[in-house]
Amino acid sequence: MTGPPRISRRRFLEASSGAAAAMFTPLARLTDIQPPLAGGRFVRTLRLGDPARADNPPLNQLLGAGLDARLFTDLSGLAPGAMVPPNDRFYIRTACPPQADATRGWTIALGGDARQPHTVRLDLLDPLVAPMGTHLLECAGNSNPNNYGLLSVARWDGIPVGAVFDRMRPSSAASRVLVSGVDDDRPSRTSVPGASWIFSRDDLERAHAFLATRMNGVPLPRHHGAPVRLVVPGWYGCACIKWVDRIDLVADDADATPQMREFAARTHQPADATRARDFVPAVIDV
Template identity: 55%
Template sequence: MSARTKHLEATRRRVLVGVAGAGAQWLVGCTLRGFGESAGDDGDAPRAPGEGTSAPRGEPVCVDAVRGGTLLSVLPFVDEGDLPFDTPTGQGLDGRLYTDLARLEYGARTVDNDRFYIRTRYPDRLDPSKAWEIRVRGLVSAPATFDLDSVTRDARPMGAVLLECSGNSRGGHFGLLSAAEWGGVPLMPWLRDRVSFASGATRVLVSGFDDHSLPSARSVAGASWVFTFAQLEAAGAFLATTMNGAPLPRDHGAPVRLVVPGWYGCTNIKWVDEIALVGDDEPSTLHMREFASRTHQSGTPALARDFFAASIDQTAMPVRVEKWRLPDGVRYRVVGIMWGGDRPLDRLRLRVGGAAPEEVHVCPAPATNRTWTWWSHVIAPPPAGRAALTLEIPDGAVRTRRLDSRFYAREVTFDGA
């Protein structure tokens, strides 16, 4: 049995355990402890299809289309490689961990720290025993150095935030995508409370330790990004020191990293050790140039001011396709997530193969787009054979570049039963 086949069987067993635990009335979105991830520090996961006959606090009642059914199998996505899930591999700039999103419980807000995706592992040249310092320089009245306590003493919960690597792709099962509950301090207020900005300061250059002894075949060392003040404030950017209630793990930027909600992971600098106030003539960094195409820039600008915000467009994808036996026959349920964009959305359409797109069930409606939103859709058995699952936002005013290019299209093989 291949590693991929073993993984699918394990996923099916986890779902079946959830069914049994719910007394054969497993509900989409039901918070079944022991299956998938927890709901996070904010309490239970949102109510979802079929959970109860009434909803508290004015929440809408959602309908479960597979109540009382029997789960037969979980279909594998095809042509997505055979990379391992939930296991760190490689070192340094080439270190990776791909999160198995199929394991997530419907409604889960976060992923456990040991399963949160990794793109670049802890630098082996970084001495963890050395006292951490953050240097602030550039267009300030006087350069200054701050210890870690200057961040941690004012840290507070910052909520659930999703991160996605700009290089997230089908070959890695789209597993460079995760969400966590973070704690830290808002960056711009922290800076303004500690240094005086000099005339001409319009941007912030955030840099992190990125020195590795092993060379990379694909990446350039030196993690840094330039932001305008307005970009950092609008996104609610913060210096993070905790992750899911625990100190930052080494591979996730310990002891302090930048989190910029809604921006690609390459801008969320890990191991932050320097912050510079700069002006409009600041060159783009090598790191920015490396990720220019993956963050949808126009060419590779030489100046940081010519970079667009590296924000994630509204997008969506399926994470699991389940085969169910219902009283009226076999049905398939597609379960997925939607994320990105500049505001919460609750409308989404799914196309299976060449069929017309159908509205999916997004319930409950999202209150935030800082993390993912769950959706599901039940379909009759399509014709036997391979079919692509693609999604679209029925709102022409919403930018959806990756959805438009079918970037997150996933394929399964239906048996026609």
């Protein structure tokens, strides 16, 4: 006897995209697009996978600590018109490290191959904060068919990265941007320390990347990068650095960072990619 068919991640995301599209479709049109089942009626939603499996992690609950922390969002509670979970149910891949103290005055070092390296206080960038829209983030390791819970949507406010780049004058050798964040340096079973990713400036501006400071109308929660995280719409969460404290301009031949190498396979990079320029944009596979 065969068990129920397993739903692939790709098929799940295709279905989710359809639900998200339906969210913006007028009700009158939905009745034309989706003919009702003959004699059918909605009963309830079901969780993905087999609920009886012993290895199913609890949902909407923070598990573990540091780099091993996880919160799997229960996607069964989402519906057209209610696709944005509350902040305390937004997925978590890494918990806030002890070194990231958002209660102190936060600064971001702007340096590397910049002609005039300097440090900027985050509060001085407040006038640049603006609504950035509703965007989905997904962990590149979101592969558990029982929940696919490392995926969530939020409404963001933040600072366009171009406004920060305007404060940095690159040297002739600098053509890429290294964004780094505070990270937990304690031993981990699931990851390696070092939260950083190298981008081309064009990739960041094409994606309309921003430094997020607010999430669903409130200041960024601590486990989601407070007080500031990078969001690159359409890219995997491993590139959306939390607790950003450095932005450096680097040369085109810069080596890929440890985080880039760790997630290379999961972000569909070439097998021989060793330098940042060898990496393709880490866009979500839908």
